[in-house]
Amino acid sequence: MTTARPGVPARVRIMGWLLGLMLLALTVVAVGGWRLLVSDVDDRINRGLEQEAKEFVDFAQVGRDPKTGQPVADAYGLIKAHLHNNQYPEPNEIHLAVLVEANGTVHVTRQGVQPVDVSGDKELIRRIVSAPESYGTTPTAAGDLRWAKVPLKATGQGQPSFVTAFFVTGMRASADQAIRLLLLVSLIGFLLAAGVSWVVAGRILAPIRTVRQAAAEITERDLTRRIPVHGKDDIAALAEQFNLMLDRLEQAFRTQRQFLDDASHELRTPITIVSGHLELMGDDPAERAEVVRLCTDELDRMNRIVQDLLLLAKAERPDFLRPAPVSLPELTSDIDAKVRALAPRRWVLESMAEGEVVLDAQRVTQAMVQLAQNAVQHTGAGEEIRLGSAVHGENVSFWVTDRGPGIAEEERQAIFDRFARGSSGRADRSGAGLGLAIVKAIAQAHHGVVQVVSEPGAGATFGIELPLVAVVEEASWAGS
Template identity: 55%
Template sequence: MTTSVTRADHRVSARVRILLWLLLVMAAALAAVAVATRSILLRDVDHRINQLLTQETGEFANFVAQGVDPATGGPFTDPDALLRVFLQRQYSDPDEELLGLVGPPGQGLRVIRQSRELPASVALHRDRPSLDAIAASGASSGRLDRARGEVRWAKVPIRSDAARGAAFVVAFHADRERAVADEAFRALLAISGLALLMTTGIGWAVAGRILAPVRVVRATAAELTERDLTQRIPVQGRDDIASLAETFNAMLDRLEQAFAGQRQFVDDAGHELRTPITIVRGHLELMGEDPAEQRETVRLVTDELDRMSRIVEDLLLLAKAERPDFVRTEPVQLAELTADVFVKARALGERDWVLDGVADRAAVLDPQRITQAMVQLAQNAVQHTVAGQRIAIGSRAVEDRIELYVADAGPGVQEQDADIIFERFRRGTARRGARTGGAGLGLSIVRAIAEGHRGGRVELRPTEGGGATFVLVLQESP
């Protein structure tokens, strides 16, 4: 008991699990969106830098090919003049440096630049090692990862006899552009955090609303006891929760029916067995020493014990009628089944037995159960008739149904008893004079067998000339 309580205390509720999964999925989705957005922004930064470097180097190449030296009116022959004139005419972006490099890398490298100043922490023209590396590089573009920040560069060599070792360099400081992407990424993360907080509140409320019927199911199940199965869950809407409630209510209906059948079985057994037990006990307590009296007592006790055995068997049969496998149908020839029932019934007593009619066709039914019901009806007819009276057995097909019947010429059944004779331990008043020796379960068994077939029932009809006709009505299978 302690173990079950401990497990219950550590159990995570469905509401919490739903919320945790929702938050996990949303967090993963928002993180993916933020990372994807940052990647897109950084890709755009790289694309913009590449375009700018391509544009600047293309403009310089065109200027080299088409530019005119203001001092001579002809093409540029001096790389210093070429670079100075070009740089004077260019307007660079805030993060862009346009430089001219003349001479060999190292101590002899001269730098020609625009007049505007960049912060000393990022200015490339103050970083001699980096300039030497660019001048010495055989590539037309590259990337410098410096402690001061990343630099993307491109260069155009100036090839002429008078301009050995000269080059035009475009340098772009990408840190600020990348910082914009990182700032957007952080903003997205902050917005995602707020969204998760809002989702937590909304998800908690929505999950509670969705799971409210489930809590009702749980509360209802907790209130159920063997003696009180009347609780039902209100069904609202047409969603899965409503279907769950309907299924739960249907289960409760079946449980209530099963418990009711169980209680009825116990009550009926206790009620009917009490009398023979009392009789047996009384005779045994009063039994004397006389052998003849002892033999009579044993006979009476044995008869009561046999009656108790029949009652128990009948009650068990009625209890089985609630099971789905109580009836096992198969194709049967009605003519053969009716003839077999007639042959078996003739051994029940000396009566004027008549095979009244036979339906010459096939039907889907349980031949053993139907035979059991028909023989029970024949036994009932024997008990309420005298030797020589007529009892007819037959079968017929009527429209979409099949009828098997037993008709007797006995006293019949009074109108007020027509309904109660099919109940357990009930007999009709017109037939109480007969010495049946039964417990009033025979017709209950017949009704259970009939209703065990799809759409089946048992009917009581008057017999022409007096008597009673009991009819098993079975629906044709589609």
């Protein structure tokens, strides 16, 4: 017997799947949120650059100092007037009035708070002014500087330009802080989810562990353990189905043990008889022939006992019956024809049911033949035996009535047990006492009952009563 290698516990797998999905969701939220925030900051920067450039172009077209109202002829002075009169930069935003003279000298006037003083970096200013693009990004010690410039026509002084710029890293600081806060909250939520999923998975799997423990405690000698069923969820349904499986196993083992007990009990006598006669058999041919006849008779009886025991054991299986639609008049007529060959009795068919039902005709015939054989054993030649069938309500009944010695009241239930025999009348004692037990098994397989009505000295009526609804349901189940 091989033992399965231990794998990852179900509790860990459930927790892993839940946390994996949560981690994926948190990652998507964090990455998506960060991209949205950064995109929003970039849009604000781009719109700010465009707006500041447009405002300067509008101011330059007017060309007047807002304070004096006089035209400003000096281009560089016009830019400085714009800075000092109309601009209120936000944090991480700067405005520059730049003049690059023909000899390379750079003059810069700035407006706004800046992380680093880019106005002192003349080389950076020259790169921005000399760039052919109106918009661009230049690296600085404080991160990328995204800028826009509006150059004015060159004058004798050199090349004047209006430059507006944003420090991208500083502008993104609020977005980065929001993402860090989101990651912190996500981490706390992830840890809480891990603890909750561990507890919840344990509570969900607790009944399954109970089922596993019960299965481990079940042995061939003890099938009485059952799982407590609480609630109406899937776990409760699993426990209920497990209990039903245990019921079936217990019944199967009970049937097996009963078969072995019955076989050992009933076969011991014929085996002893055969063994004893063979041991004492002499050389006389007549004696040998008699011993052979006795042994053959006992072996035949053993064969009948084994066949009956096998039939009773098979009655516990779901394929014991093969229900099919059958005509009641035809079935009753066939039973009557078959039982008449059992013995010279005055057979009377007193009732014949009408209609069609669904049942196992062969098993019902077997039960009726057994009841008829039982009646034959309790009657003499020429005596009357009546049989019939009838439908009443939701049931169909088959019966056999004899005029034998009857059955005492205290024996009426016990006679349907295995190896039971009645104490009255002219019963043939050669049987094993399994006939009525077989009749009972066939009736119960149809979800029906076996009945007996008798008075001592006044005969007996044996019958089986099968519920039509139960027979139809059984047929539907067996054929599915």
